[in-house]
Each structure stands twice: as structure tokens, then as C-alpha cells.
Amino acid sequence: MADLLPIINPATEALIQEIPVDDGVAVAEKYARARAAQPEWAALPLADRIAPILRFRELLVERVNALAALLTAETGKPITQARNEILAVPGRVDFFVQNADRVLEPERVYAEPADALPGMGALEEVISHDPLGVIANISAWNYPYFVGGNVFIPALLMGNAVLYKPSEFATLTGGAIAALLHESGIPEDIFIPIIGLGLSGAALLEQPIDGVFFTGSYATGQKIAIAAAPKLIRTQLELGGKDPAYVCADAQVAAAAAGLADGAFYNNGQSCCAVERIYVHTDVYDEFLEAFVATVRGFKLGDPTDPDTYLGPVSRKPQLRILAEQVADAVAKGATLLCGGHSLDRPGWYFSPTVLTEVNHTMTVMQEETFGPVIGIQRVSNDAEAVALMQDTPYGLTAAVYGTDRERAAGILRQLKTGSVYWNCCDRVSPRLPWSGRGQSGLGTTLSLEGLYSFLQPRGWHWRKS
Numbered sequence: 001m002a003d004l005l006p007i008i009n010p011a012t013e014a015l016i017q018e019i020p021v022d023d024g025v026a027v028a029e030k031y032a033r034a035r036a037a038q039p040e041w042a043a044l045p046l047a048d049r050i051a052p053i054l055r056f057r058e059l060l061v062e063r064v065n066a067l068a069a070l071l072t073a074e075t076g077k078p079i080t081q082a083r084n085e086i087l088a089v090p091g092r093v094d095f096f097v098q099n100a101d102r103v104l105e106p107e108r109v110y111a112e113p114a115d116a117l118p119g120m121g122a123l124e125e126v127i128s129h130d131p132l133g134v135i136a137n138i139s140a141w142n143y144p145y146f147v148g149g150n151v152f153i154p155a156l157l158m159g160n161a162v163l164y165k166p167s168e169f170a171t172l173t174g175g176a177i178a179a180l181l182h183e184s185g186i187p188e189d190i191f192i193p194i195i196g197l198g199l200s201g202a203a204l205l206e207q208p209i210d211g212v213f214f215t216g217s218y219a220t221g222q223k224i225a226i227a228a229a230p231k232l233i234r235t236q237l238e239l240g241g242k243d244p245a246y247v248c249a250d251a252q253v254a255a256a257a258a259g260l261a262d263g264a265f266y267n268n269g270q271s272c273c274a275v276e277r278i279y280v281h282t283d284v285y286d287e288f289l290e291a292f293v294a295t296v297r298g299f300k301l302g303d304p305t306d307p308d309t310y311l312g313p314v315s316r317k318p319q320l321r322i323l324a325e326q327v328a329d330a331v332a333k334g335a336t337l338l339c340g341g342h343s344l345d346r347p348g349w350y351f352s353p354t355v356l357t358e359v360n361h362t363m364t365v366m367q368e369e370t371f372g373p374v375i376g377i378q379r380v381s382n383d384a385e386a387v388a389l390m391q392d393t394p395y396g397l398t399a400a401v402y403g404t405d406r407e408r409a410a411g412i413l414r415q416l417k418t419g420s421v422y423w424n425c426c427d428r429v430s431p432r433l434p435w436s437g438r439g440q441s442g443l444g445t446t447l448s449l450e451g452l453y454s455f456l457q458p459r460g461w462h463w464r465k466s
Contacts, residue, residue, distance in 0.1 A: 002026075005196060007172055010076035010313040011304050011348040019171055021196040027163075027203040030192045034134045034161040035208075037189035042131050042159030046104060049157055050097050052185030057093045059180050060086055060145075069305070071173050075141055076313040076349070078304045081267055089145050093153055095431035096452065100157045103452045104129060106461075121465025129456035131159035132234055133210035138201055138224070139174070140215040141167035141315055142270045147238075148177060150435065150446040151213045156186060158455040163209070165194040165201055167216075169315055202227070209233060211455070215272070217369075218395075218440045236444030236454060238437060240369045241397035242276050244390040245426055246412065247288055248383070248403030249281040255424070256402040257291035263400070263426035264375040265299060265353055268311055273398045273420070273427050276370050278377045279386045285379045289357060292377070293338050296353050301344075313349040314372055323351050323372045326365040330376065335359045340373070361392055369395070383408070387415050396438030400426040 004018040022030070041049070060067070068082035077085075112123035135155055139148040144166060152162045166174020178193040194204050205212065205227040211234035214224050221237040228235045245263070247256045263275040280288045304312030314320060320343050327341045340354030351373055359366050359376035366376050380386045390399055390412075400422035401409040413421040419436035422428060429435060434448040445451055 003196075005168055005171060007074055009073055010315050010317070013347055013349070016073060017172065019175075019195055022194050022200045022203070023196075024199075024203040024206070027194055027200060028207060030163060030194060031134065031204075031207040031209070033189040034163055034192055037187060038131075038134055038159075038161035041161060041187065041190045044159075046100060046157075049159065050100065052181070053093060053097060053153060053157060055184035056181055056186070057090045059184060060089055063180075067173070067176055070176055071144070071170070072304050072312075074172050075144075075170055075315045076304050077267060077315070078306075078309045078312045080307050080309075085143055085145050089149050092146075092149055092431040092447075096154050096157055099449060099452060100154075103449060103456065104158070124461075124463040126461040126463065128459050128461060129158075129453070130459060132455055132457060134161045134163065134207075135211040135213060135234075135455070136204050136207075136209050137162050137164045138204070138212065138214040138216070139164065139166050139170075140272075141169035142267060142272070144170040144173045144177070146429070147215045147272075148174070150451065151236075152177075152181075152191065154446075154452050155213075155455045156181075156191065158452065160210075160455055161190045161192075163192050163194055163204060163207075165196070165204055168197050171195060211235070213444075213446070213454075214238070218442075221442060234444075234454070234457075236446065237442040238272065238435070238444075238446070239440060239442040240395055241272055241274075241437070241441050242367070242369055242393045242395045243273055243398045243400075243418075243426075244277040244279065244393070244416075245275045245400040245402065246380075246383075246386040246390060247278065247280040247284060248401065248405070248408065249283040250404045251281075251284060251288075251402040252404070252424075253284050253287045254291050257288055258295050259402070259424070259426060260400075261292055261295040261299075265296065265311065265373050266427060268314055268351075269373045269375075270315060270371055271427055273429065274371075275400065275426050276375065277366055277390075278375060279380045279389055280377060281386070282379050282381055289338070289377065293355055296339060296355055299353055301350065301353065311353055311373060314351055315349075317349045319372055320349055320351055323354070323370065323374050326363075326368070326370060326374060327354060327356065330356050330359055330363040330365045333360070333363050335363060335365075335376070361389065367393070383412060387412055390416055394440040397441040398422065398426070 002020040106128040110125040215238040299310040301311040340352035344350035354374040
């Protein structure tokens with residue numbers, strides 16, 4: 001009998017359901033099905049692969065309420081934010097669909113004049129692209145529609161088969177995604193869910209797959225990279241972040257405070273590109289703190305099924321300990337706790353929104369990934385000090401600068417080793433721009449045209465007429 005995976009509601013701690021786990025035998029069988037089916041899928045006209053993806057897009061919109069309720073039940077994501085996530089996926093689908101033909105169309109890059117070599121036919125050089133084949137999509141729980149869709153939608157359009165392992169904390173949503181794709185016309189052997197914990201993921205990596213696309217922690221990403229290395233396959237890793245933001249002396253303080261509070265606490269701070277460190281010029285420090293804390297105090301914490309709730313429970317119970325330890329470490333080293341700092345004495349995995357000031361880089365809250373509703377705010381004297389502190393991290397996902405001078409912001413942001421940068425905004429992802437990390441934030445790219453090419457391998461053609 002297969003092991004069972006318990007699905008727990010983070011808001012109530014009630015058991016929702018138990019799901020059978022895929023063991024090594026089941027994973028191997030699913031891989032074999034995908035490998036056998038992929039060539040026929042890749043051989044279809046592109047229009048025949050686009051059609052079911054567009055139907056999937058329609059079903060997401062039609063069933064958003066039920067899908068959002070399921071997502072909220074198993075992750076604790078506030079219902080309004082769950083709906084927002086699902087309703088933003090169609091925009092990404094549209095981008096991929098509109099650009100699929102562009103990247104798949106063979107490109108003639110050179111044509112030799114007919115008389116270049118007397119007695120020989122003219123030479124033509126062409127680049128074409130083939131799908132990778134069968135890929136593993138090991139997805140995340142914090143944004144399962146975004147993070148998964150960034151991979152499986154372009155992968156399917158480009159002609160790949162996908163073995164999709166949802167996070168164990170978003171298993172029911174992963175199953176709903178698979179059911180919707182199959183109902184839309186994606187063959188069941190082309191998109192196959194793999195259900196389970198780490199052992200199921202390890203069994204998936206043992207298969208002779210052609211690529212692995214993972215979103216999660218740096219520690220797990222390292223293990224995946226090590227497992228994938230002997231296979232010499234395409235490996236894309238979106239890992240952790242400790243994303244900084246700097247508020248310049250000339251910033252519009254009220255707008256910066258509101259934007260950064262949202263960037264730090266949206267989805268309970270459980271976003272890959274959540275703001276996790278804030279540096280504020282001393283000239284506007286006090287004004288910023290007052291506006292920032294007022295905004296945070298206005299966030300409604302409570303039942304995630306309430307449309308007015310902004311902060312629900314954290315999605316994983318063990319994270320409560322990590323958050324408490326970071327707060328305790330900061331306070332012990334001299335930080336000031338302006339609000340929050342503790343779990344709530346109620347059912348569910350709730351942690352109060354927390355703002356720490358007088359922080360410094362000896363504190364774990366300014367060095368290690370937090371992934372929860374806790375933020376440290378540090379005073380700086382000038383741009384150079386801000387840059388030095390923003391650079392003091394092994395991560396490199398995003399960074400933001402708030403101020404009125406675009407060139408000043410650009411000069412600061414160019415010095416940082418991050419995949420994305422923001423001016424007067426933060427915690428934002430666009431299908432038109434590449435999404436990638438540097439350092440311990442990962443490697444490879446999703447989204448943009450680069451994100452379509454990630455699921456293809458090039459072939460060079462040399463044509464000479466006889």
C-alpha cells in the first residue's frame with residue numbers, strides 16, 4: 001500500500017485529505033509513458049499545441065473561485081491574493097502563445113552569393129530549435145500557478161513532455177492544474193503529476209530526463225544540481241533571495257513606505273522576490289518609519305477565506321520557529337521591535353507582522369532568508385553605504401531603489417549582482433522580462449523570449465546546393 005501524504009489547512013490545522021505518494025516504481029512508469037508519448041506531441045503543428053493551452057487559459061478564468069478556494073485551504077494564501085495569482089496567469093499564457101512561432105521558426109543567418117566559389121553551389125546557414133524532450137518541473141507552493149506556469153506552459157508549447165511535481169504543500173492545487181490541462185486537451189501522458197515528498201523528487205531525478213526546472217531553497221537546489229550534473233542536462237534553478245531596497249533622501253516617502261510594506265508583506269512575505277532588507281537614508285529615516293509602520297498596522301490579519309484579509313497564516317509550521325529565532329537574535333543584538341515579533345495564540349500557523357529597526361548585518365534577519373512577515377530596516381548615511389550593504393549577500397534575485405532621480409537609481413542598481421532591478425517599485429514579475437537569479441539565487445532563465453528558448457536546443461544547418 002502506498003504511503004499517504006497528509007494535507008493540512010494552515011489556518012485551522014485540520015486535516016483536509018491524505019494523498020497516495022508515488023514511489024520509485026510509479027515514477028519510473030510515469031517517465032516511460034512520457035518518453036513514449038513526447039515525439040508525437042512534438043510532431044504536431046504548433047497550432048495543435050496552442051489550442052489546448054488557450055482552453056486551459058479559459059478554464060482558469062471560468063473556475064477561478066473554486067481554484068482559489070482550494071489554494072487558500074492548503075497554503076493559507078488569502079483568498080483575494082489567490083484569485084489575483086490565478087487571474088494573472090492568462091497574461092503570461094498570452095505572451096508565450098504570441099511568441100511561440102517566433103522562436104520555433106527556423107532562422108536563415110547566412111546566404112553565400114551563388115558565385116562565391118566557382119563550380120560549387122551556394123551555401124546557406126540556418127538555425128532551428130528542437131524540444132528538450134522530457135523535463136522535470138519541480139515546482140513551489142508559494143505561487144504554484146505562477147511558478148509552475150512559467151515552466152509547464154512554455155515547455156508544452158515548445159513540444160516537451162512534463163513530469164510535474166507540485167510541492168507537497170500545494171499538492172491539491174497541483175492535481176487541479178493537471179486535471180484542468182487534461183480537460184483542455186493536453187494528453188495525459190504529456191503532462192503527468194508526480195506526488196510526494198523528497199523521495200519522490202529524488203526518484204524523478206534518477207530517470208533519464210532531458211532537463212530539470214526547480215524553484216525552492218538554495219540547499220535543495222544544490223542537491224538537484226549535483227544529481228543533474230552527471231546527466232549533462234538543462235538545469236534551471238530559481239532559489240532563495242534576500243532582496244534589498246534602498247530609500248534615497250529624495251524619495252517620495254509615503255509612496256515608498258506603502259510600496260515597500262506591500263513588497264515585504266504580500267503573501268505573508270512568502271514571495272521569491274519579497275523585500276527582505278530595507279535601507280533608508282538618514283534624512284528621511286524617521287518619516288519613512290512612521291509611514292511604514294502605520295501601513296503595516298493597517299494590514300488585516302486573520303481568516304484567509306475573508307476577502308478583506310491581507311495576512312493569513314504562514315504555509316509551513318516549521319517556519320514559525322525560524323521567524324521567532326530571527327526576531328530573538330535581532331533583539332538580543334540591539335534591534336528595536338516596533339511591532340509584532342511573535343506567533344499568535346490561536347489555531348493555525350499565524351505570525352504577527354514584524355518590523356525591526358536599529359538592525360545591522362551581524363543579525364540573521366539581515367543575512368539569512370526570512371520568507372515570512374518579518375522585515376529589518378537599517379539607517380544609512382549615503383548611497384555608498386547603501387550599496388555596500390545591499391551587496392553584502394550571497395543571493396542575487398532582485399533589488400529596488402526609491403528616489404526621484406532615475407540616473408542616480410540606475411547607477412546604484414548597476415553595481416548590484418541581481419537578475420532583476422526596480423526603480424520606485426518592487427516585488428514585480430513580468431512575462432516580457434527574463435526571470436533569473438545570480439549567486440545563490442540560482443541559474444537559468446524563465447519568462448521572456450529567453451524563457452521560451454530555455455525549453456529548446458538549437459541545431460545548426462549547413463546547406464550547399466550540389
